[in-house]
Amino acid sequence: MSDTIDRLSSFRLCLRITLVVCLLSTNTLAVEPCRIEVVDQSNGWPVPMVELETTNHIRFVTDNAGLVAFDLPELMNTPTWLHVRGHGYSVAPDGFGFRGVRIIPVPGKTFRIEVQRELAAKRLGRLTGGGLFSESQKLGEANDWREQNLLGCDSVQNAIFNEKLFWLWGDTTLAGYPLGRFHSIAATTAQTPLPSLVPPIGLRFDYFNDDQGTPRDIARMPGDGPTWLFGMVSLPDQNGQHRLGATYSKIKGPLTEYEKGLCVWNEQTEQFDRHRVIWKMSEQDPSSPLMPHGHSVFWTDQHGEQWVLFGDPFPTIRCRATFEDWSTPKRWESIDTTKTVEMANSKQTIRPHRGAIAFNAYRDCWVTIFTQTSGNRSELGEIWYAESTSPMGPWSAAIKVVTHDKYTFYNPQIHAEWVDKNSPVLLFEGTYTSTFSKAKTPTPRYDYNQILYRLDLDTLRNSKDAP
DSSP states (O other): OHHHHHHHHHHHHHHHHHHHHHHHHHHHTSOOOEEEEEEETTTOOBOSSOEEEOTTOOEEEOOTTSEEEEOOGGGTTSOEEEEEEOSSEEOOBOTTSOBEEEEOOOTTOEEEEEEEEOSSOEEEEEOSSSOTTHHHHHTTOOTTOOOOSOSEEOOEEEEEETTEEEEEESSEEOSSSSOOBOSOEEEEEOSSOOSOSSSSOOOOOEEOBOTTSOBOOOOOOSSSSOEEEEEEEEEEOTTSOEEEEEEEEEEETTTEEEEEEEEEEETTTTEEEEEEEEEEOOSSOOSOOOOOOSEEEEEEOTTSOEEEEEESSSEEEEEESSHHHHTOGGGOEEOOOOOOEEBTTSSOEEOEEEEEEEEETTTTEEEEEEEETTOSSOSSOOEEEEEESSTTOOOEEEEEEEOOTTOEEEEEEEOGGGSOTTOSEEEEEEEEESTTSOOSSOOTTTTTEEEEEEEEHHHHHTSTTOO
């Protein structure tokens, strides 16, 4: 009897070993990806957000390291054409006009695709969302990168507060449900958050999270609908203490503002509190008054008086740079703003949509980055640079620096504080989204997120289009 039991136990052990071997053998049948890297032909830098598409419409998009993990078993060891599209980055067309490359994908092998940059600005990478290094991680690289529990962020605002860079975004996409955060989220970083301005980049934010470690709403004002914040600014009060404030809007469907006011950051609760209501929609008062909007920027006039200017892109309102002046509408002053900007070497004019201004010491003038209204290749996706001797304008000699084919890139923000004041590097970001565009398919992972660009003003000065 004992011999029978021993034989049965041995049989079961052999069966288990056989099952393990079978499972391991099955796993070895998984396709090892082919590594494809996409780089800028002019400098060898990795290029994020370049799309590679097969002839049967399977799409891959490079991550922040410019990588794609090509893992299609049906195309391994097979001559494969890949269409190459890159919003300002491309390869030369063939005889039929197709822009792409032909490779033979091999598991574990690396292919390098060099793309030509068509315009002045260099794409450094995505700042927000999930999977910044998703393709790299499929290839066993960038394994130290950790996700931050969100997939998309709309329209950034910034201010220096408590010696940190304070970040604010609007609507936010989460993984668990189509409706995410709609009362703004926020985070902080160091004032110069990137150790290098050469890709690949990966910016980690210190978000204000809920108990599950997910970025939480920080601006729930009373009333129905989302809460959007604009014109964020940090100003000293009469006691010398800096207060962080913003203009808030309450929204009802589809995109109608029905209440506007001022809100102030509460350092104890780490959220914005309603400071005062300025306007509520009514039959008697259907339109809101002029209020601090867009991005804030500081300016000292010829008499040494410091002001804070608000505009989107160009200043429309100003007040003296104190919390009391900002929070008292009677002390606000309206500014006649520029409506159009003349192109460089042309009498044609451009109508800005939104953007930002900043003083640039390298150029010793004020500079602006703005989105064009009704561009040639995109309704709201073409980005221009211009200069002025004054923040009030006039602005002129505009140069197109970025284009997004049939895609939106709105609400750009300049990050002047990220570089040395005498550096020729100008950094700006904006929201990349299929909203308001003719895009048939949103770009995976990148859609509804913030993309960072770099403009080198020393080389721009030498170009034929330079102002």
